[in-house]
Amino acid sequence: MKDLTDIPALMQDIGARAKAAAAELAFAPAEAKQKALEAAAEAVWSRRAEIIAANGKDMEYGTDKGLSKAMLDRLMLDEARIQGIVDGLRAVAAQEDPIGAVMDAWDMPSGLHIERVRTPLGVIGVIYESRPNVTADAGALCLKAGNAVILRGGSESFHSSGAIHACLVEGVKAAGLPEDAIQRVPTRDRAAVKEMLTMTDFIDVIVPRGGKGLVGLVQREARVPVFAHLEGIVHIYVDKDADPVKALKVVMNAKTRRTGICGSAECLLIHRGVLDTIGQGLIKALLDAGVEVRGDETLQAIAGVTAAEESDWGHEYLDMIIAAKVVDDIDAAIAHINRYSSSHTDCILTEDDAAAARFFQRLDSAILMRNASTQFADGGEFGMGAEIGIATGKMHARGPVGAMQLTSFKYQVTGDGTVRS
Known part of the structure; x- marks a missing residue:
């Protein structure tokens, strides 16, 4: 049983395990990732009653906190919305795997053949507020792009996100991929967010998805690079x-x-x-x-x-x-x-x-x-299956962030005993 009171130690452990998982996911077969997401979709549907019951606890918590009607609507899950989560998981599973795709290739007069090839970013930290479906969307997209992910959902969606996360882990295990590929921060303690923002040894990019207060906090205090999902004015x-x-x-x-x-x-x-x-x-x-x-x-x-x-x-x-x-x-x-x-x-x-x-x-x-x-304005409606957020900045990713946007690239250079004069 993890000690949930020692937040720095908890987050260091999660980060180390995510980094180890990312190293394996970088070369995981496309078929395994597809199988994991299809199995996760089946688990979400078969456990929908459990997820709705967990969501009932969150709705009660949100009502007691005085969330607005619109915010409660964002939080609420019913069978139709769970079907949407399942459809999103299956859509991402069916997409072409971006990893290893040759983005460009050319030959140089020196005799070198150069290819620019898609590669995972590594470990992605996702910090989000009340929408529990983000748990599935973010987990699926990160996995599809060969990344490990650390999910930190909002306090309002704590139980719903936990139930959905369990289904994602079930899918990952069914496909023989590392269980630590998709981890969830198991505490409502906000100190966990502060830790994530400084975990440069383990996390390659942070994606905040929420209101102006959350995104502002992340942008001010993060030492890890950020894909900002700013408010929608x-x-x-x-x-x-x-x-x-x-x-x-x-x-x-x-x-x-x-x-x-x-x-x-x-x-x-x-x-x-x-x-x-x-x-x-x-x-x-x-x-x-x-x-x-x-x-x-x-x-x-x-x-x-x-x-x-x-x-x-x-x-x-x-x-x-x-x-x-x-x-x-x-x-x-x-x-x-x-x-x-x-x-x-x-x-x-x-x-x-x-x-x-x-x-x-x-x-x-x-x-x-x-x-x-x-x-x-939604990644699913743009044909991405789902989205991890709408990036409003201009660096690396912009607009709906799907699996393709959660990749980087490397150059693969081939010669034939080629030397530089």
């Missing part, structure tokens, strides 16, 4: 050439489908030229759906709209709340987004190709969309 701009039917469908889905995910729309920008023809209808539809609309001075003329404060611009609500503003033209929309965006996902609704091209060219968010709900 998602904008939708309704252009003067927007189609009213498409606009209504997209805006309502982007805001109300699931408010607690990072792709949920948080700010609506409306071109002044379509305020009367499209804009007012959008605002009224949001209000009728139970969304609190915090509008600028122009929009406050619509009954039910409350006054927006400066703090509403650039705010991630993760709730049935949206900020809304009227802009004079596309450049004013771009300027607003550049000022307040978190570089996650931003969308334009327009039938004008030139306007869409300008929007795409002049904004540099990780994901830019046209005439599509921002709720599609």
